[in-house]
Amino acid sequence: MTESDVLVEVHDLKVHFPIKRGLLLDRVVGHVKAVDGVDLSIPRGKTYGLVGESGCGKSTLGRALLQLTPPTGGEVRFDGVELTRLPAGKLRTMRRRMQMIFQDPMSSLDPRQNVESILTEGLQTHGIGTDRDDRRRIIGETLDAVGLPRWALSRYPHEFSGGQRQRIGIARALVLGPELIVADEPVSALDVSIQAQVVNLLDELQDNLGLTYLVIAHDLAVVKHISDVVGVMYLGALVEEAPSDRLYSEPLHPYTRALMSAVPVPDPDVEDRRERILLAGDLPSPANPPSGCRFHTRCPWAQPTRCADERPALRDIGGSRVACHFAERIASGELRPHKVSARIVRPEGEGATPAVVSAPTEPGSYV
Amino acid sequence: MALLEVDDLSVTFARRGQRTVHAVDGVSFSVDAGEVVGLVGESGCGKSVTSLAIMGLLPKQPGLRVGGKAVFDGTDLLQLDDRSRRDIRGRDVAMIFQDPLSSLNPVIPIGLQVTEVLTRHRGMRGEAAQKEAADLLDRVGIPDPRRRLREYPHQLSGGMRQRALIAMAVACQPRLLIADEPTTALDVTIQAQILELLKDLVRDSGTALVMITHDLGVVAGMCDTINVLYAGRVVETARRRPLFREPRHPYTVGLLGSVPRLDAGRGERLNPIPGSVRDLLAWPDGCAFAPRCARRVDECVGEPPELVLAHDGRSYRCVNPAPVGGTVPPAATGGRTATAPAPGTAPAAGGASPAPADDATAGPVPAPREEEKP
Numbered sequence: 001m002t003e004s005d006v007l008v009e010v011h012d013l014k015v016h017f018p019i020k021r022g023l024l025l026d027r028v029v030g031h032v033k034a035v036d037g038v039d040l041s042i043p044r045g046k047t048y049g050l051v052g053e054s055g056c057g058k059s060t061l062g063r064a065l066l067q068l069t070p071p072t073g074g075e076v077r078f079d080g081v082e083l084t085r086l087p088a089g090k091l092r093t094m095r096r097r098m099q100m101i102f103q104d105p106m107s108s109l110d111p112r113q114n115v116e117s118i119l120t121e122g123l124q125t126h127g128i129g130t131d132r133d134d135r136r137r138i139i140g141e142t143l144d145a146v147g148l149p150r151w152a153l154s155r156y157p158h159e160f161s162g163g164q165r166q167r168i169g170i171a172r173a174l175v176l177g178p179e180l181i182v183a184d185e186p187v188s189a190l191d192v193s194i195q196a197q198v199v200n201l202l203d204e205l206q207d208n209l210g211l212t213y214l215v216i217a218h219d220l221a222v223v224k225h226i227s228d229v230v231g232v233m234y235l236g237a238l239v240e241e242a243p244s245d246r247l248y249s250e251p252l253h254p255y256t257r258a259l260m261s262a263v264p265v266p267d268p269d270v271e272d273r274r275e276r277i278l279l280a281g282d283l284p285s286p287a288n289p290p291s292g293c294r295f296h297t298r299c300p301w302a303q304p305t306r307c308a309d310e311r312p313a314l315r316d317i318g319g320s321r322v323a324c325h326f327a328e329r330i331a332s333g334e335l336r337p338h339k340v341s342a343r344i345v346r347p348e349g350e351g352a353t354p355a356v357v358s359a360p361t362e363p364g365s366y367v
Numbered sequence: 368m369a370l371l372e373v374d375d376l377s378v379t380f381a382r383r384g385q386r387t388v389h390a391v392d393g394v395s396f397s398v399d400a401g402e403v404v405g406l407v408g409e410s411g412c413g414k415s416v417t418s419l420a421i422m423g424l425l426p427k428q429p430g431l432r433v434g435g436k437a438v439f440d441g442t443d444l445l446q447l448d449d450r451s452r453r454d455i456r457g458r459d460v461a462m463i464f465q466d467p468l469s470s471l472n473p474v475i476p477i478g479l480q481v482t483e484v485l486t487r488h489r490g491m492r493g494e495a496a497q498k499e500a501a502d503l504l505d506r507v508g509i510p511d512p513r514r515r516l517r518e519y520p521h522q523l524s525g526g527m528r529q530r531a532l533i534a535m536a537v538a539c540q541p542r543l544l545i546a547d548e549p550t551t552a553l554d555v556t557i558q559a560q561i562l563e564l565l566k567d568l569v570r571d572s573g574t575a576l577v578m579i580t581h582d583l584g585v586v587a588g589m590c591d592t593i594n595v596l597y598a599g600r601v602v603e604t605a606r607r608r609p610l611f612r613e614p615r616h617p618y619t620v621g622l623l624g625s626v627p628r629l630d631a632g633r634g635e636r637l638n639p640i641p642g643s644v645r646d647l648l649a650w651p652d653g654c655a656f657a658p659r660c661a662r663r664v665d666e667c668v669g670e671p672p673e674l675v676l677a678h679d680g681r682s683y684r685c686v687n688p689a690p691v692g693g694t695v696p697p698a699a700t701g702g703r704t705a706t707a708p709a710p711g712t713a714p715a716a717g718g719a720s721p722a723p724a725d726d727a728t729a730g731p732v733p734a735p736r737e738e739e740k741p
Binding site for chain 2: 196264272
């Protein structure tokens with residue numbers, strides 16, 4: 001792969017949020033390592049899917065990639081330009097080329113702006129279009145592209161249904177003519193029949209405009225459907241990265257296996273026959289992640305050697321990248337899964353704080 | 368006689384100056400002991416209102432009308448006064464809600480909330496109640512239950528909160544459990560744990576379970592009988608396998624076609640249902656799904672379609688149902704190749720179909736859905 005084929009290159013990206021204590025004098029008592037050393041690259045015109053459970057850092061990674069959350073360390077190269085050290089003015093002009101689609105269209109669209117105003121704002125900021133008519137033309141073309149009628153321009157977000165609102169969100173990202181779109185849970189707030197419409201729309205737009213996507217979602221089936229390559233995250237790091245078909249047919253990392261086996265498939269025959277790998281317990285706290293392999297506390301294949309004290313690096317195994325010391329031996333069936341019981345891991349010195357992270361703000365689709 | 372028999376249940380909300388909303392419009396289904404019945408549909412189809420009406424939990428407000436019957440073991444739950452309903456609720460019939468954070472009291476420790484049920488219905492007090500509560504938490508898989516009892520809901524993770532809620536619901540070994548989107552707010556791995564737990568409960572104690580969900584995958588793995596709801600009515604009822612193998616109602620076909628599947632190949636377009644749930648016809652004027660339907664014929668508009676009873680407990684509310692595969696043996700297609708799941712791709716040529724066939728079973732129409740084998 002040559003340099004020009006890769007649009008986004010992320011190297012050792014880290015985002016740590018300080019945990020502060022005290023009223024007047026804030027003491028930093030620790031860090032939540034939301035993203036802790038991620039390497040990935042997204043080829044131009046392709047879709048990279050990012051999956052993982054709530055709290056694994058996938059949204060933070062997406063935001064850090066666009067510099068919406070300043071990374072603590074590491075590099076993000078967009079089309080060869082290093083973004084993390086770019087001055088604010090230059091970064092602003094780069095933003096035109098990378099846009100974001102948010103999860104909940106109702107809360108990411110200003111209820112008091114009509115659609116025309118929502119779409120014009122970005123054009124004005126970036127000085128696209130010569131005059132009002134020219135901008136109207138651009139907006140009109142964008143509306144056509146996302147399948148919204150022209151009369152939508154004078155309407156307000158609340159007048160639309162959920163699916164149409166998401167189309168407005170997509171139009172807002174698209175109107176600037178970006179190359180990269182980061183879509184954070186683009187369909188999870190929508191009904192199933194509407195989800196399919198939006199997924200197809202994203203597919204079409206990619207075919208027509210040659211867009212590059214980073215799709216972040218917790219719904220594995222959706223991600224697998226639209227992505228070329230899927231990265232699985234666990235506690236701030238990638239545990240596996242593979243072409244989307246391979247990820248389902250041959251998951252290599254124990255966590256990926258568990259994840260794949262947990263996704264319900266709408267087919268009774270499949271459901272009855274499949275073997276579920278039930279994980280014990282919840283995601284450990286990213287403020288105090290387990291030593292060694294992050295997953296070893298819940299891993300049914302965890303071994304007494306290496307797993308607890310040596311953090312596995314991503315390595316190539318037959319076209320996939322996996323962060324597991326024993327991936328080959330698990331794949332060959334040499335290692336058998338054993339039962340893991342849930343353990344409570346408490347952050348040190350915090351008696352009553354829950355040991356686990358959960359994000360009730362990240363539900364599946366609302367119905 | 369089934370354990371719960373819901374007959375022609377209807378819920379309407381009337382507000383002055385506004386059109387009356389028929390949230391539930393004549394829903395009938397029944398649940399036997401040890402059976403799992405699914406209510407499936409998208410937002411606004413009335414599945415949650417159905418469960419709330421059965422439980423008597425709808426807010427008492429002027430303009431609310433609940434009609435029909437919900438007979439549980441000989442007593443009509445809808446006719447009970449508040450007092451006797453409270454006796455049944457929690458003891459014989461229990462409910463699990465979608466969002467455990469908003470259905471647990473945030474300022475009361477978990478322990479008190481679990482023992483409340485035990486005190487109210489089983490007359491347990493003090494240490495005995497504590498012990499039983501700890502046992503319950505242990506049974507639903509919460510580690511270190513004694514400590515958890517002293518904690519507040521915010522100190523538990525999402526999965527644990529849902530477990531605590533399930534523990535409360537099963538505290539009195541109810542005969543009927545209604546689960547309203549019990550796993551929607553949870554991650555897949557936690558969802559798998561919770562579903563497994565619910566399955567165990569049904570298997571071990573013979574509890575009847577009404578599973579309300581929008582997730583067809585969950586339904587496929589759990590339910591014995593499935594009711595598909597649209598705009599407040601049941602549009603199709605079938606056993607689990609027939610429903611997924613040969614969906615008859617175009618809405619069911621559409622739903623199945625719009626879900627991306629984990630075991631499908633890449634690059635297949637989904638077949639979404641056009642329009643949105645908002646585009647509907649009022650039931651008295653015809654089929655509510657007609658505006659979005661690919662198999663619409665003239666008969667769809669005018670009067671509401673009757674429920675057509677088919678063999679094996681199946682029924683659907685459609686005048687032009689999707690044809691059955693008939694001669695195509697289900698196992699004929701081995702591995703799934705590039706054939707797209709093509710439900711709903713046999714449209715009835717727009718609005719005026721030349722063949723307004725009532726029953727297209729024997730028609731030489733291509734099978735609506737390739738049988739999918741992994």
